[in-house]
Amino acid sequence: xxxxxxxxxxxxxxxxxxxxxxxxxILGPVLMAAFTVVPALMFGIRAGGPxxxxxxxxxxxxxxxxAREINSQQAEEEESPEQQPQQPPAGLNSDPKQRAEQAxxxxxxxxxxxxxxxxxxxxxxxxxxxxxxxxxxxxDGYIVLPASLLQKGAPEFHxxxxxxxxxKGQVQNAIYRAVRSERLVDSKVDEQLxxxxxxxxxxxxxxxxxxxxxxxxxxFFLVFGIGLLIYMSVLLYGQFVLGAxxxxxxxxxxxxxxxxxxxxxxxxxxxxxxxxxxLTQLSIWALTFIGISIWAAGTSISxxxxxxxxxxxxxxxxxMGYFIYATVYAVVGSMVTTTQEGGQLALPVVLMLVAGFYxxxxxxxxxxxxxxxxxxxxxxxxxxxxxxxIVTETPPLWQILLSLGIGVVTATGLIWLASRIxxxxxxxxxxxATIPEVMRWVRQS
Amino acid sequence: xxxxxxxxxxxxxxxxxxxFTAVNDLSLQVKPGRVFGLIGPNGAGKTTTIRMIVNxxxxxxxxxxxxxxxxxxxxxxxxxxxxxxxxxxxxMKVGEQLRFFAELKNVNGKEADARIxxxxxxxQLQEWKEKRTKDLSKGMQQKxxxxxxxxxxxxxxxxxxxxxxxxxxxxxxxxxTILELRSKxxxxxxxxxxxxxxxxxxDDVCMIHRxxxxxxxxxxxxxxxxxxxxxxxxxxxxxxxxxxxxxxxNIREVGEDFEVLLxxxxxxxxxxxxxxxxxxxxxxxxxVEPSLHDxxxxxxxxxx
Numbered sequence: 001x002x003x004x005x006x007x008x009x010x011x012x013x014x015x016x017x018x019x020x021x022x023x024x025x026i027l028g029p030v031l032m033a034a035f036t037v038v039p040a041l042m043f044g045i046r047a048g049g050p051x052x053x054x055x056x057x058x059x060x061x062x063x064x065x066x067a068r069e070i071n072s073q074q075a076e077e078e079e080s081p082e083q084q085p086q087q088p089p090a091g092l093n094s095d096p097k098q099r100a101e102q103a104x105x106x107x108x109x110x111x112x113x114x115x116x117x118x119x120x121x122x123x124x125x126x127x128x129x130x131x132x133x134x135x136x137x138x139x140d141g142y143i144v145l146p147a148s149l150l151q152k153g154a155p156e157f158h159x160x161x162x163x164x165x166x167x168k169g170q171v172q173n174a175i176y177r178a179v180r181s182e183r184l185v186d187s188k189v190d191e192q193l194x195x196x197x198x199x200x201x202x203x204x205x206x207x208x209x210x211x212x213x214x215x216x217x218x219x220f221f222l223v224f225g226i227g228l229l230i231y232m233s234v235l236l237y238g239q240f241v242l243g244a245x246x247x248x249x250x251x252x253x254x255x256x257x258x259x260x261x262x263x264x265x266x267x268x269x270x271x272x273x274x275x276x277x278x279l280t281q282l283s284i285w286a287l288t289f290i291g292i293s294i295w296a297a298g299t300s301i302s303x304x305x306x307x308x309x310x311x312x313x314x315x316x317x318x319x320m321g322y323f324i325y326a327t328v329y330a331v332v333g334s335m336v337t338t339t340q341e342g343g344q345l346a347l348p349v350v351l352m353l354v355a356g357f358y359x360x361x362x363x364x365x366x367x368x369x370x371x372x373x374x375x376x377x378x379x380x381x382x383x384x385x386x387x388x389x390i391v392t393e394t395p396p397l398w399q400i401l402l403s404l405g406i407g408v409v410t411a412t413g414l415i416w417l418a419s420r421i422x423x424x425x426x427x428x429x430x431x432x433a434t435i436p437e438v439m440r441w442v443r444q445s
Numbered sequence: 446x447x448x449x450x451x452x453x454x455x456x457x458x459x460x461x462x463x464x465f466t467a468v469n470d471l472s473l474q475v476k477p478g479r480v481f482g483l484i485g486p487n488g489a490g491k492t493t494t495i496r497m498i499v500n501x502x503x504x505x506x507x508x509x510x511x512x513x514x515x516x517x518x519x520x521x522x523x524x525x526x527x528x529x530x531x532x533x534x535x536x537m538k539v540g541e542q543l544r545f546f547a548e549l550k551n552v553n554g555k556e557a558d559a560r561i562x563x564x565x566x567x568x569q570l571q572e573w574k575e576k577r578t579k580d581l582s583k584g585m586q587q588k589x590x591x592x593x594x595x596x597x598x599x600x601x602x603x604x605x606x607x608x609x610x611x612x613x614x615x616x617x618x619x620x621x622t623i624l625e626l627r628s629k630x631x632x633x634x635x636x637x638x639x640x641x642x643x644x645x646x647x648d649d650v651c652m653i654h655r656x657x658x659x660x661x662x663x664x665x666x667x668x669x670x671x672x673x674x675x676x677x678x679x680x681x682x683x684x685x686x687x688x689x690x691x692x693x694x695n696i697r698e699v700g701e702d703f704e705v706l707l708x709x710x711x712x713x714x715x716x717x718x719x720x721x722x723x724x725x726x727x728x729x730x731x732x733v734e735p736s737l738h739d740x741x742x743x744x745x746x747x748x749x
Binding site for chain 2: 002003006007009010014247248251252253254255256257258259260261262427
């Protein structure tokens with residue numbers, strides 16, 4: 001036991017003291033935030049100011065309506081979901097002035113529309129002129145509304161960048177709504193009535209049995225974030241174990257270690273030592289998070305609430321995932337001679353983890369499906385999938401206990417198997433072990 | 446030999462890897478307070494033998510006993526081992542590194558610290574205690590590695606090629622340390638393929654060639670019993686003068702000297718007379734004991 005403790009202590013102390021640990025602890029949350037927030041933002045933002053569009057209106061009367069629709073559409077998109085619950089649902093966007101202001105704001109930031117004067121010129125001439133302006137980068141594109149627009153005529157959208165599906169969608173939608181309104185007005189429907197009929201509906205979401213409105217998006221991000229955190233920390237600390245094992249093999253320290261202790265306590269000591277490093281890091285993050293939550297409670301910033309029970313499950317499932325994957329990494333490390341080889345051999349393992357992570361997307365949508373059930377029983381997926389189920393729609397306790405039981409049995413079996421391979425693998429220098437060889441070691445030892 | 450007095454008994458031990466037999470029916474006994482040379486060319490089976498002694502691998506058949514008890518994990522603490530392939534944690538500080546290896550051998554607390562300081566001082570490494578191992582020269586790392594093998598004051602110390610990579614000054618320091626340990630009645634196994642080193646340090650030797658023991662015993666007795674005489678001569682003339690198949694079996698040039706192996710039963714006087722008669726100026730004519738290398742070569746030839 002003393003020797004096992006010595007190994008644990010060495011692994012822990014040597015790792016926690018490194019610059020890498022300090023930097024990773026600080027940068028970790030930043031990176032996590034970047035991974036979740038940045039892609040979302042990247043879709044949302046468009047570099048280089050508003051998209052400038054010109055409209056050739058051959059109908060002679062549709063420009064105003066199309067321009068208004070483009071702007072109002074943007075106004076709706078600008079409204080963030082966080083702001084909505086604070087407003088009384090009945091009076092949502094009922095103030096025309098506020099609406100106009102928002103429209104203006106949106107116009108500055110996103111799409112700017114102008115009307116191309118037709119005069120006596122032919123449409124082709126105007127198109128040529130606008131093409132030239134697009135060439136000179138004075139415009140980003142233009143819309144042609146044919147005279148037959150209100151019948152069956154198809155509008156045209158000419159743009160420098162036809163890959164910008166967001167602008168294209170906005171334009172299409174705006175023209176559709178403008179045409180629909182115009183057709184209704186033509187059929188003598190009251191303009192006010194059309195506006196009221198087009199009033200958007202907002203769906204309020206509650207967790208059943210809970211009177212407080214749930215923020216679907218933020219809990220989605222919470223689940224996503226937790227899945228990602230498990231995935232990344234298991235991967236990171238698994239790689240640590242891989243690196244540590246390969247280092248001892250490459251530098252032949254293994255020989256001295258084995259001349260002093262048995263392979264099982266050696267491997268366990270290594271796994272436990274690195275797991276304590278991981279827990280230290282996760283604790284620092286958790287405490288920081290709690291600190292921010294307490295601070296944020298006094299402000300208007302909303303921080304997703306994580307109950308202590310979920311935190312507990314997180315630690316349990318992290319440890320389960322860690323011990324399963326890190327053990328596999330330890331075996332891989334003892335079989336290869338270089339880190340590169342280790343990376344290749346460990347690839348199938350990483351793919352399992354990735355599969356578990358992607359499964360969690362469909363599990364968020366149906367946390368009680370049979371797919372979700374089986375995925376959360378399979379020990380290589382369970383650390384992510386079961387946790388996702390617990391956060392979204394907590395399954396019956398027996399299912400949680402069953403998945404934990406399977407996980408513990410799997411981890412124990414793997415560690416037992418690994419310590420047999422480990423000893424032989426660690427003393428084999430200079431060549432990579434093949435799978436049949438490894439099978440023979442297991443039988444022999 | 447009386448087994449009960451031996452520090453280590455290896456009894457008819459065999460170890461194979463697949464089709465390859467690394468150690469074949471090896472028996473040897475190592476007595477306390479002596480330096481035991483395990484010698485043989487590279488790949489002879491020395492390292493495999495040592496690994497079985499330190500309980501890293503188990504023999505397929507045969508028996509290994511340390512201090513009268515079968516080898517177990519607990520007995521590992523009585524052995525110090527300096528492997529041929531040196532290994533230290535590159536990023537650890539020297540002091541911490543030694544502390545870790547001491548703890549692995551169940552030496553803890555103040556006792557460990559005291560021993561670390563004693564050894565660092567002895568090998569002139571005290572000022573490097575707080576330095577990272579990778580900042581040390583190769584020779585210094587080797588001395589650190591040596592300390593890890595003696596920090597727990599083992600009864601049996603196994604040194605696999607302890608002098609490789611050391612400069613002459615440190616080779617002397619290492620030799621002195623080994624002899625000092627011997628004087629404290631510790632048992633030392635010295636594994637090497639360098640016969641000259643074994644010749645100077647060892648009390649007993651065991652020679653292994655192609656997984657088998659070629660011979661073993663006290664070095665002095667082996668030399669004495671090796672019946673052939675060898676002569677080292679220096680004279681102003683050519684090698685042809687020595688050619689006489691009835692007297693000489695082998696001639697080896699060593700610098701300006703010729704080392705001449707005499708035929709069995711031949712008298713060195715016959716050779717001297719022959720040289721004197723030829724009229725050359727003789728500056729050296731010395732009877733020498735056969736070198737370990739010569740014995741090894743002869744024995745291997747005999748065995749084949």
